[in-house]
Amino acid sequence: MASSIPTHMKAWTYSEYGKSSQVLKFESSVPVPDVKDDQVLIKVAAVSLNPIDYKRMEAAFAPTDSPLPTIPGYDVAGVVVKVGNEVTKFKVGDEVYGDINEKALDHPKVNGSLAEYTAAEEKLLAHKPQNLSFGEAASLPLTIETAYEGLERAEFSAGKSILVLGGAGGVGTHVIQLAKHFYGASKVAATASTKKLQVLRDLGADLPIDYTKDNFEDLPEKFDVVYDAVGETERAFKAVKEGGKVVTIVPPGFSTAIFFILKSDGTILEKLRPHLESCKIKPIIDPKSPFPFSETVEAFSYLETNRATGKVVIDPIP
Structure with a gap:
């Protein structure tokens, strides 16, 4: 060869x-x-x-x-x-x-x-x-590994709720799916523009939020984890429960947020393979x-x- x-x-x-x-x-x-x-x-x-x-x-x-x-x-x-x-x-x-x-x-x-x-x-x-x-x-690879790594660092697990900022983007689309179908979230909320709200629903979001009309931090409901894929970390802290966690992938981060830059790892892809092959995650x-x-x-x-x-x-x- x-x-x-x-x-x-x-x-x-x-x-x-x-x-x-x-x-x-x-x-x-x-x-x-x-x-x-x-x-x-x-x-x-x-x-x-x-x-x-x-x-x-x-x-x-x-x-x-x-x-x-x-x-x-x-x-x-x-x-x-x-x-x-x-x-x-x-x-x-x-x-x-x-x-x-x-x-x-x-x-x-x-x-x-x-x-x-x-x-x-x-x-x-x-x-x-x-x-x-x-x-x-x-x-x-880059986006699904980033989504997974952030959820792991936030110690996300079954029964927890999550708000995804930038739910229709490369990383956000995977955070929604992983939270829902891999971890077993109790509730997934996510932000997007008006024309992308249906995309959020199709991915499994229970609460699509139109960021052009509503401020997510004004919701009466607060979340166990807020995953910030767009750089709204300061606002994210207003939407998290007491004791909850904010994870962000957008520099410079925020002192009390979990900020990380991905370290690529093929074992994550192997771990998620059954969920991709069963079409639970697309x-x-x-x-x-x-x-x-x-x-x-x-x-x-x-x-x-x-x-x-x-x-x-x-x-x-x-």
């Missing part, structure tokens, strides 16, 4: 920081990344975009970034075409998916997923659920997706509007 792997590939790259529409360029001959002992080489089938991709491109964490030029992209789904000497979980031909950067902000890979091939550590990947397309699988892909590989710049521009429902996916590659 290795003999059929080319030396060069097509990829999207940027060699200076700035807006995606100005700095992201298509390259037709970028070296295929080498594979370390603990890594596999993936023939990329689909990728999903995350806000962290364009924030990184705009130099939001330049002090801890890897050197430019960079191929962006965290989430990937594809087929293993080469395995490192120490890899035991995967073999050539396996369909895999994952978030390829273990530490999101600390020297993420120079060779991201927006390319024909990408290399990733075995521990960051999982076998793709058989019922999901590559595009559906690619939409999941990928939520924005209706404008998938974007073709050639329209990656347009996909970023759309993501940057903050209007996407669920995830923006690039599929197929190339």
Whole structure:
């Protein structure tokens, strides 16, 4: 199989920081990344975009970034075409998916997923659920792992209530589903704009809140956990019960909130696999997706509007 792997590939790259529409360029001959002992080489089938991709491109964490030029992209789904000497979980031909950067902000890979091939550590990947397309699988890793990690840190459990701020976004759609179908929440409330309230209901939210009309902190009801995926942490504390917990994924956080940045882990994806294969938890892909590989710049521009429902996916590659 290795003999059929080319030396060069097509990829999207940027060699200076700035807006995606100005700095992201298509390259037709970028070296295929080498594979370390603990890594596999993936023939990329689909990728999903995350806000962290364009924030990184705009130099939001330049002090801890890897050197430019960079191929962006965290989430990937594809087929293993080469395995490192120490890899035991995967073999050539396996369909895999994952978030390829273990530490999101600390020297993420120079060779991201927006390319024909990408290399990733075995521990960051999982076998793709058989019922999901590559595009559906690619939409999941970073956001579903973030949703899960936040709920774990908040010690969420059966019978507790939760309010999800930003329920129709990439992370929020998974927090709602996990809280309801994985943890057994007693009540799930979530915020979204008027036209996305039905999305919240379809995901399992008991109380959809239209943030354009109602202030969630004015509700008489308070919640065991508030999961803030939009950066409204100060307001979130007005909606939590005494002794309850607020978890946020939006820097700079808030002194008494649980703030974290995801550490990617393929075992989370393996743990959730039965719930994905039984369709209890579903990928939520924005209706404008998938974007073709050639329209990656347009996909970023759309993501940057903050209007996407669920995830923006690039599929197929190339």
